[in-house]
Amino acid sequence: MPDNEKIVRMFPGFGLAETPKKPNQEVIKSLEECLEQAKAGEIIGVVIAKREHDGSGSYSYAGFLGMSVVGAMTCASVRLTKMDEL
Numbered sequence: 001m002p003d004n005e006k007i008v009r010m011f012p013g014f015g016l017a018e019t020p021k022k023p024n025q026e027v028i029k030s031l032e033e034c035l036e037q038a039k040a041g042e043i044i045g046v047v048i049a050k051r052e053h054d055g056s057g058s059y060s061y062a063g064f065l066g067m068s069v070v071g072a073m074t075c076a077s078v079r080l081t082k083m084d085e086l
Contacts, residue, residue: 044063048060
């Protein structure tokens with residue numbers, strides 16, 4: 001794994017029910033769209049927050065990151081905390 005790529009597993013599920021391991025088509029579509037943008041050179045840095053099937057959360061990051069990414073993560077965080085159901 002390159003030095004600028006990290007994967008961190010954290011946030012145990014705290015009582016969240018484990019869900020069966022099965023592909024989520026919305027997640028696959030979103031990741032494929034981002035992959036195409038990265039292959040075209042449009043995305044040069046990424047942070048991914050993930051919900052694991054066992055209820056835990058993890059994140060990974062790679063590439064060139066900066067304040068624009070922090071701003072995007074903050075906007076996403078605010079939006080998620082305002083959702084009725086996570």
